[in-house]
Amino acid sequence: MLEMKDVSSAYGRAHILYDLSLSANRGEVVVLLGRNGAGKSTTLKTLIGLVRPLAGEISFDGRRIERLEPYEIARLGLGYVPEERRIFTDLSVMDNLEVGRQAPRTGAPRWTPEKLFELFPNLADMRERRGAHISGGEQQMLTIARTLMGNPSAILLDEPSEGLAPVIVEQMARTILELKQEGLCVLLSEQNLHFANLVADRAYIIEKGHIRYQGTMTELAANAQVRATYLSV
Amino acid sequence: MSLSAIFVQLLNGLASASSLFLVAAGLSLIFGVTRIVNFAHGSLYMLGVYTAYSLVKTFGGGILGFWGAVLAAGLIVGVFGALVERLLLRRLYRAPELLQLLATFALVLIIRDFALWAWGPEDLLGPRAPGLDGAVGIAGRRVPEYDLLLIALGPVVLGLLWLLLTRTRWGTLVRAATEDREMAGALGVNQSWLFTSVFALGAFLAGLGGAIQIPREPAVLTMDLSILADVFVVVVVGGMGSIPGAFLAAVIIGVLKAMCIGIGNVSAFGIDFSFSKLTLVVEFIVMAVVLVIRPWGLLGRSQGIPRGAASVEPPLHLPSPALLKGFAAALLALALLPLVSDRYTLVLLTDILVFALFAVSLHFIMGPAGMHSFGHAAYFGLGAYAAALLFKHALPMELALLLAPFAAGLGALAFGWFCVRLSGVYLAMLTLAFAQIAWSVVYQWDAFTGGSNGLVGVWPAQWLAGKTAFYYLALALCAGGILILWRILYSPFGYALRAGRDSPLRADAIGIDVRRQQWLGFALAGLFAGLAGAVYAFSKGSISPDSLSIPRSVDGLVMVLMGGIQTLTGAVAGAAVFTWLQDTISRQTEFWRALLGGIILFLVLVFPQGIAGFLRERWEARAGGSKG
Numbered sequence: 001m002l003e004m005k006d007v008s009s010a011y012g013r014a015h016i017l018y019d020l021s022l023s024a025n026r027g028e029v030v031v032l033l034g035r036n037g038a039g040k041s042t043t044l045k046t047l048i049g050l051v052r053p054l055a056g057e058i059s060f061d062g063r064r065i066e067r068l069e070p071y072e073i074a075r076l077g078l079g080y081v082p083e084e085r086r087i088f089t090d091l092s093v094m095d096n097l098e099v100g101r102q103a104p105r106t107g108a109p110r111w112t113p114e115k116l117f118e119l120f121p122n123l124a125d126m127r128e129r130r131g132a133h134i135s136g137g138e139q140q141m142l143t144i145a146r147t148l149m150g151n152p153s154a155i156l157l158d159e160p161s162e163g164l165a166p167v168i169v170e171q172m173a174r175t176i177l178e179l180k181q182e183g184l185c186v187l188l189s190e191q192n193l194h195f196a197n198l199v200a201d202r203a204y205i206i207e208k209g210h211i212r213y214q215g216t217m218t219e220l221a222a223n224a225q226v227r228a229t230y231l232s233v
Numbered sequence: 234m235s236l237s238a239i240f241v242q243l244l245n246g247l248a249s250a251s252s253l254f255l256v257a258a259g260l261s262l263i264f265g266v267t268r269i270v271n272f273a274h275g276s277l278y279m280l281g282v283y284t285a286y287s288l289v290k291t292f293g294g295g296i297l298g299f300w301g302a303v304l305a306a307g308l309i310v311g312v313f314g315a316l317v318e319r320l321l322l323r324r325l326y327r328a329p330e331l332l333q334l335l336a337t338f339a340l341v342l343i344i345r346d347f348a349l350w351a352w353g354p355e356d357l358l359g360p361r362a363p364g365l366d367g368a369v370g371i372a373g374r375r376v377p378e379y380d381l382l383l384i385a386l387g388p389v390v391l392g393l394l395w396l397l398l399t400r401t402r403w404g405t406l407v408r409a410a411t412e413d414r415e416m417a418g419a420l421g422v423n424q425s426w427l428f429t430s431v432f433a434l435g436a437f438l439a440g441l442g443g444a445i446q447i448p449r450e451p452a453v454l455t456m457d458l459s460i461l462a463d464v465f466v467v468v469v470v471g472g473m474g475s476i477p478g479a480f481l482a483a484v485i486i487g488v489l490k491a492m493c494i495g496i497g498n499v500s501a502f503g504i505d506f507s508f509s510k511l512t513l514v515v516e517f518i519v520m521a522v523v524l525v526i527r528p529w530g531l532l533g534r535s536q537g538i539p540r541g542a543a544s545v546e547p548p549l550h551l552p553s554p555a556l557l558k559g560f561a562a563a564l565l566a567l568a569l570l571p572l573v574s575d576r577y578t579l580v581l582l583t584d585i586l587v588f589a590l591f592a593v594s595l596h597f598i599m600g601p602a603g604m605h606s607f608g609h610a611a612y613f614g615l616g617a618y619a620a621a622l623l624f625k626h627a628l629p630m631e632l633a634l635l636l637a638p639f640a641a642g643l644g645a646l647a648f649g650w651f652c653v654r655l656s657g658v659y660l661a662m663l664t665l666a667f668a669q670i671a672w673s674v675v676y677q678w679d680a681f682t683g684g685s686n687g688l689v690g691v692w693p694a695q696w697l698a699g700k701t702a703f704y705y706l707a708l709a710l711c712a713g714g715i716l717i718l719w720r721i722l723y724s725p726f727g728y729a730l731r732a733g734r735d736s737p738l739r740a741d742a743i744g745i746d747v748r749r750q751q752w753l754g755f756a757l758a759g760l761f762a763g764l765a766g767a768v769y770a771f772s773k774g775s776i777s778p779d780s781l782s783i784p785r786s787v788d789g790l791v792m793v794l795m796g797g798i799q800t801l802t803g804a805v806a807g808a809a810v811f812t813w814l815q816d817t818i819s820r821q822t823e824f825w826r827a828l829l830g831g832i833i834l835f836l837v838l839v840f841p842q843g844i845a846g847f848l849r850e851r852w853e854a855r856a857g858g859s860k861g
Contacts, residue, residue, distance in 0.1 A: 048419050074421035086416045088409045098402060099409040100420045150421050 001026050001185050002047070002078070002154050007056030007066070009046045016042045017209045019056070024154070024187045024202075029180050031200035031217075032189040033231060039209040040189035041083055044156045047187075048080040049073045061153065077105055079152030083159045083189075085139045087146065089132035093123055096131055096142055100149035108153035109182040116145040119175060137168040144175065154185035161195040173198040193231055197221070205230045237372040242495035243488055244371070248380035248449075250487025251387030255442030256460060257467040257479040258394060259435035265411040265474035266431045269322060269333045270658055272787075273340035275461030277436045280344060281310045281443025282452040283352050286359045289447065296363045307441030314436020318429050321834070326428075328841040331605065335794045336837045338787055341457060342830030348454055350824065359447030366448075379448050386445065390438075391480045398476070407431060411474060458783055462669060466516045469662040470523045472533020481531055486516045513673040517666040521651060524663050528655050547799055549601060549731065551723060556802075567708055571701045579704045580772075581816055586711040587769045589808040592792040593715045594761035596804035599793055601722055602754045603734030604652070607661045608668025609762055609789045611648065614781020616641035616763025617770040618675060618682060621691040624771075630694040634710075634767050641763020642756050644671070649755030653748050656737075668786055676778040687777030691770050707768050714761045719801060721757070730754050795836055797843020806844045 002024045009017040016039050024030040032040050045051040049070040058066040065073050104110040117124035120141040161169045176199045190196045203220050205213040213226050260274045288302035325333045368375035398404035410417045418424050471478030496508040595609045619640035623633035648667040675682045697703050721727050732740040733747035740747050770776045796807025819825040840847040
């Protein structure tokens with residue numbers, strides 16, 4: 001449902017991605033693994049339109065999207081959860097959700113604040129609290145909840161486990177699996193192989209803007225050499 | 234002054250505060266979401282006043298006619314604002330912020346001449362509001378009924394805006410986009426329409442704020458920039474983007490101004506002091522005090538760099554050998570020019586040299602140091618006045634010319650100490666405030682500075698009296714000053730300035746005292762602006778308060794931005810083109826402002842990287858093409 005074909009991206013004169021191709025299907029969790037600066041975030045930003053690709057094709061749900069504005073892509077049902085959380089700190093939790101709200105769409109689960117509070121019980125107690133006044137873990141939950149308010153059929157998660165306490169990381173993994181159960185297509189970037197193993201079906205390994213490896217998580221688990229070359233610190 | 238008189242002035246101040254608040258709220262909203270400092274906001278206000286005046290004439294002065302006209306004027310200005318946003322500003326959202334500023338300033342020029350064309354140069358006083366043309370007796374004095382209505386209007390609009398921003402989806406999206414518009418976009422918010430609607434609302438408020446003023450104040454052509462200065466102050470004192478802050482600040486400033494008029498002349502300890510003269514500066518003094526104590530305004534919050542808008546400045550390369558040869562050739566050509574050119578050309582060239590140095594000194598702090606000054610003319614004017622005053626007090630012209638820049642430098646040192654404590658748009662506003670304070674001191678101190686007439690008879694020494702001789706003097710001093718400033722940019726101090734601009738925290742961490750470097754840079758720029766001013770004074774033989782007024786500061790901004798802020802030579806190119814254009818056009822047509830504004834808009838849309846930036850890109854493209 002989400003596919004990149006030979007995509008190249010750059011920030012100004014700095015070339016970041018080279019002829020990148022990848023795909024993710026409905027009901028599938030795909031992880032993009034790689035070290036810091038490998039191009040994971042740029043890949044996701046290119047998909048959502050925040051970085052405009054220099055070349056290549058991106059299609060989502062059968063439509064070409066590489067020339068669309070971010071808001072147009074988001075309205076097609078592709079959700080994006082940024083790495084740095086970027087919740088609206090001046091707005092209450094409810095208002096943050098309101099910003100993400102879009103009309104329900106067929107073929108995608110339909111979310112309401114109440115349904116999201118079941119998924120993220122911590123947030124239910126702080127509906128009117130300002131975004132600036134909730135903890136980092138709660139902020140991370142809120143970013144995901146906010147994106148889900150758009151009723152996406154696919155969701156991009158940029159390093160969702162980064163900087164979270166272990167107990168929250170586990171909760172995050174459960175959440176991702178629940179989204180998969182709902183039939184969403186999930187593409188996440190990660191440095192944490194352990195977390196990836198908990199949630200993902202397939203993996204791509206990216207290094208210096210090139211895809212170096214792709215395979216199922218089981219295949220990756222069996223390939224010690226690839227892990228040593230691209231993932232060990 | 235009696236208590237009841239104070240009370241009446243208080244009411245008067247509150248009435249003006251309402252209009253001020255409406256306009257300021259519009260500016261604040263627009264800035265919050267689009268990050269555009271809308272210089273044309275005062276022009277929208279002026280359009281509101283004139284439109285309401287004409288509509289009342291058409292509709293008749295009945296209750297329906299009057300209020301219908303006021304409301305319609307607001308709506309017309311709102312629609313006009315939306316059109317401006319969609320047809321013009323929208324093309325510039327990806328351009329550097331300062332270019333948008335330049336575009337809105339071009340609009341100021343165009344709207345000013347439109348008003349001149351449509352309504353003529355005479356002041357127009359509107360009719361009294363029907364049904365509210367009487368006065369009410371309060372505390373034994375008569376207060377106009379209309380003022381009481383205006384006093385109520387401010388809080389009502391504040392309440393409505395608050396409801397709009399907190400209780401509607403539109404308001405939630407506006408607040409979200411104010412904080413992080415890129416993220417709002419990635420969540421499916423169509424910024425394009427949000428921006429247009431915010432612009433329309435802001436313009437509507439400005440137009441309405443103007444329209445309600447027609448029974449109180451005549452429509453005059455200069456009200457665009459005077460209200461703009463007031464409104465900038467209100468927004469900055471209240472806190473950029475804070476609507477309640479704008480209300481609070483409008484009340485404080487409206488009341489203080491009214492009080493100053495009310496108190497009038499006071500004699501204490503044998504010193505006469507005129508409070509009414511203070512009206513011109515009181516708001517700027519409030520602003521300076523507030524910004525030093527609370528750098529983000531009374532109710533504002535510290536604003537980080539807005540997400541998605543942060544641009545990385547390209548490095549300033551050392552001039553290539555080809556460019557250096559170009560400099561040498563240009564200098565040689567300038568030196569030989571008097572052999573072939575006429576008197577008129579020499580006078581124009583002298584002007585260009587003066588403004589080139591002025592623009593380069595402004596570029597010195599704006600570009601490499603990242604401090605955007607809206608009040609650089611203060612130092613130009615200080616230099617000019619210092620030169621004229623020293624000369625008038627019996628110093629030889631050469632000595633006056635030599636000492637004057639240091640007076641400007643000292644002024645910059647004093648003002649700069651406050652300014653470098655701020656950054657971004659707050660710094661820009663504080664520089665504007667200081668320039669306005671300097672202007673009004675010069676404008677009002679008849680005995681010393683000659684007041685609004687300025688000083689005349691500031692002629693150069695005998696051996697420099699000829700136009701050619703003076704041209705060589707200007708060439709030596711201005712080109713010399715420019716070369717010194719450029720040289721400094723490539724010294725360790727220049728690199729430290731750029732480090733402080735690109736990342737103050739990191740620069741601090743490697744041992745650069747960013748604030749101190751900026752302070753020094755600010756003073757240095759003031760010194761050279763003062764040199765330009767001193768040369769200017771002697772070239773004209775007279776000097777008037779215009780030389781440190783807001784329009785002169787804006788001229789400097791236009792030159793720097795037209796040339797291209799991130800290029801070395803841009804300011805010189807911008808100064809030359811601007812000075813030449815202004816001179817040529819103003820002799821062709823009465824509507825030279827509109828023509829100049831049109832040209833600026835054209836340049837902004839076609840060469841968003843500035844003239845010099847455009848030439849450099851072309852050059853690099855050609856060089857790259859021939860290699861590849």
